[in-house]
Amino acid sequence: MRAFSTMVKTELKLSLRGMDMVIFAIAMPVVVAIILGIILGNKLAFEGAGYTFFEQSFGAVASIGICAAGVMGLPLVVADYRHKKILKRCKVTPVSPTMILLAQVVVNMIQSIVSLILVYAVSAVFFGYRMSGSVIGFLGAYLLVMLSIYSIGMMVAGVAPNIKMANILCVILYFPMLIFSGATLPYEIMPMPLQKFADVMPLTQGIKLLKGTSLGMPIENVFIPIVVMCILAVLCMGISVRYFRWE
């Protein structure tokens, strides 16, 4: 436990010193929230809707921090450590791959959560945002999204043979999810075929849950996305530990 907490503490310091994740995982979601707030103002989501467009987008914006840290920050740091042979040095110590990966997961989760808090604070203070749905439900959905996105990140982190490959995988995973899942472009304004494509991505399912819980809407078929995301998480984490590459 001491090993784990020291690793998390040190890696968190290094991550903050590096600034990359501060910009992508913490500052960027806040900036998106501000831009959306200014553009959308109090516009309703659609005619006769009981909530504003901004309220509808809150869940999606909150998920940007998860994606940036989970599928970009996490795998890139681990791939970089592999490239620098830091993992090779770890192999001649008693540390396990699980501990290395989990320490990075926790470091990035902390940053995702900070970004959530800041996005909420900015939305509440400047744009009068109030969560009309259940806070507990929303946090539950948030954790679930975090779990499934981070497990994808762990898998890339565990098995990417080099930085280049990790980079490519991150770009392939990160940007489509960011753009098409509704995290930046609102899902509602996408044409039908694009929505169908987006539905395949776990983040899209996650954002639907976040949206539903934050707006306090009844969610249909909540069971299927939860099961799909949990299976994905277990599968990816298993692969990341089983096929972990030290070098």
Add this chain to the structure above:
Amino acid sequence: MVTALVVENLHKSYGSVHAVDDIHISVNRGEVFGLLGANGAGKSTTIECILGTKKYDKGTVRILGIDPQRRRKELFEKVGVQFQESNYQDRITVAELCEVTHALYRNPTDYEQLLSQFGLAEKHKSLVSELSGGQKQRLFIVLALIPNPELVFLDEITTGLDAKARRDVWKHLVNLKNKGLTIFLTSHYMDEVEVLCDKISILKKGRIIFHGTVKQAIKNSPYDKLEDAYLWYTEEEGTAHESL
């Protein structure tokens, strides 16, 4: 005497190249063993096969009686390693690197004491990347010693250091040896090998061409200096005879 390291029949090839060809090594506890050879002779590959960071094709390795491929976590509680390339995170400080290394072990030594022993006490807050070559090497010895090891592996620990820094490192290694630590090292400097090593093996193209003490190495050659003897062993046979 109890053996700390046994390597038998070790083979490793890359395609048709035999990087490690039927190597046998045996190191007793408390001994300093030197693995010598030119660049590309297979020293690092041998060390990596022994430590389990590379898979070998054939052979057995037992470090402190433990198979490193199968009981890695248990073994490296008791074994310290310094690799040739220095590998650490960007923007990490000396104290942070020591602290995080310290946290990985069950019975580690106090690294503050090691740092001051190796003249690094003032470097606490410095970035590792900003240390001089000699300071870095000393730090990596400190890291290898943090687990309170019974055996340490030091791969070219003094390469790239100036004369003074090398002497400092030797002094520390002699101290450790006197305390009974078993040391496995590789080196290109024969003066260093003469000062430190009880036994040496000379590698050439992946094979061990000499094994014994420094004295024996000199005695079995036509020379009276280890460096000349070493060159004589490692040279092509034809040229070696010409020089006779």
